[in-house]
Amino acid sequence: MAEDPKDWDIATKLIRGGLARSQYMETAEALYLTQGFTYDSAEGADRRFSGEDPGFVYSRFNNPTVKMFEDRLALLEGAEVCRAQATGMASIHMALMGLVRAGDHVVAGRALFGSCRWLIAEWLPRFGVETTFVDATDPKAWEEAIRPNTKAVLIETPSNPVLEITDIRAVSELAHAVGAKVIVDNVFATPIFQQPLKLGADIVVYSATKHIDGQGRVLGGAILTSEAINEECYRDALRHTGPSLSPFNAWVLVKGLETLDLRVRRQNDTAAALADVVADHKAVKQVLYPFRHDHPGHNVAKAQMSGGGTVLALDLGSREAAFKFLNALEIVDISNNLGDAKSMATHPPTTTHRSVPEEMRPSLGVVEGGVRLSVGLESLADLTRDVTRALDQA
Ligand SMILES: *Cc1c(COP(=O)(O)O)cnc(C)c1O
Numbered sequence: 001m002a003e004d005p006k007d008w009d010i011a012t013k014l015i016r017g018g019l020a021r022s023q024y025m026e027t028a029e030a031l032y033l034t035q036g037f038t039y040d041s042a043e044g045a046d047r048r049f050s051g052e053d054p055g056f057v058y059s060r061f062n063n064p065t066v067k068m069f070e071d072r073l074a075l076l077e078g079a080e081v082c083r084a085q086a087t088g089m090a091s092i093h094m095a096l097m098g099l100v101r102a103g104d105h106v107v108a109g110r111a112l113f114g115s116c117r118w119l120i121a122e123w124l125p126r127f128g129v130e131t132t133f134v135d136a137t138d139p140k141a142w143e144e145a146i147r148p149n150t151k152a153v154l155i156e157t158p159s160n161p162v163l164e165i166t167d168i169r170a171v172s173e174l175a176h177a178v179g180a181k182v183i184v185d186n187v188f189a190t191p192i193f194q195q196p197l198k199l200g201a202d203i204v205v206y207s208a209t210k211h212i213d214g215q216g217r218v219l220g221g222a223i224l225t226s227e228a229i230n231e232e233c234y235r236d237a238l239r240h241t242g243p244s245l246s247p248f249n250a251w252v253l254v255k256g257l258e259t260l261d262l263r264v265r266r267q268n269d270t271a272a273a274l275a276d277v278v279a280d281h282k283a284v285k286q287v288l289y290p291f292r293h294d295h296p297g298h299n300v301a302k303a304q305m306s307g308g309g310t311v312l313a314l315d316l317g318s319r320e321a322a323f324k325f326l327n328a329l330e331i332v333d334i335s336n337n338l339g340d341a342k343s344m345a346t347h348p349p350t351t352t353h354r355s356v357p358e359e360m361r362p363s364l365g366v367v368e369g370g371v372r373l374s375v376g377l378e379s380l381a382d383l384t385r386d387v388t389r390a391l392d393q394a
Pocket of ligand 1: 087088089090092113116156160187206207208209210219220221
């Protein structure tokens with residue numbers, strides 16, 4: 001009986017999915033650091049370009065190392081197609097642009113990663129696309145915002161920085177009723193804890209820079225969708241605009257996938273335990289973690305995710321307290337990245353969410369006492385000691 005990789009468990013998919021060994025039968029995935037490819041004859045080139053022979057022609061279109069990364073991630077996500085880009089923002093940009101034309105309308109949650117917010121608020125309107133932001137936790141708000149000319153809906157759940165939860169299934173039903181496609185930015189949940197395509201989404205996007213690399217090395221991104229949507233919306237646009245992932249970065253990321261399941265499960269368990277530790281500290285006004293009972297989106301999170309994720313949001317009451325906390329950390333780094341093996345903490349209003357106008361901040365949960373804590377792979381005991389000591393000083 002031939003093994004069907006689609007039937008493998010996640011752990012096996014992450015190690016063996018998409019593996020394409022060369023004639024040398026190397027153990028590890030090969031790094032094809034090449035711009036182009038050669039053909040054994042003029043007829044061979046003709047067949048390759050016509051598509052009759054499905055090989056590679058140019059690394060802007062695809063590359064064997066990039067394809068191994070794409071095929072492995074597609075298998076994990078249960079998507080027909082994965083296309084990899086140079087950054088997460090390149091992926092989200094293309095995911096949106098491929099769906100819209102002048103006169104169309106896009107709806108997005110108001111609490112989004114800063115650059116995604118900019119795409120919706122500033123960039124799409126330049127091309128005659130109308131956009132509406134909604135309170136993404138409220139299905140009624142989506143229902144009121146979605147119109148007959150809505151072509152795309154962008155959901156980030158859990159969202160940045162306060163981990164708001166959107167009901168993917170409910171919003172997908174509303175969007176599909178008018179023929180709009182649903183894009184989910186699944187960075188915070190990771191493919192391990194949430195599979196949006198199974199919940200009704202049409203397109204999933206990742207910043208592979210985060211958990212997929214998970215070791216602070218390279219930038220990358222990916223779009224996952226059906227053959228039909230890829231053909232209609234993305235294939236040609238990707239070829240001709242060229243946001244392609246470098247083969248070197250794809251090689252780092254394909255090796256990152258091998259340990260993704262192990263890493264994020266450990267990070268998730270540590271984050272969940274740390275959330276309970278900090279919740280009891282007197283310096284903490286509020287802790288937000290999707291799998292805690294006091295999180296406002298707890299029920300939806302439990303229904304659509306299999307883990308609460310690797311990030312916590314704290315409110316320490318004031319900027320002064322947040323700064324004292326950050327400055328007192330000895331193990332956890334002050335950094336704006338997330339999903340890394342190294343734990344990192346940041347103050348969103350002065351870093352990642354600096355560009356959000358002051359009057360808009362409360363509705364996005366961007367508070368002066370806010371700290372976003374990305375939990376890494378250090379031991380729970382050491383992180384508990386470091387975070388508790390820093391809270392004592394806040
Ligand atoms: C980091 C991030 C992005 C952007 O990814 P880059 O790889 O930095 O371009 C998009 N969405 C979310 C939720 C992110 O955390």
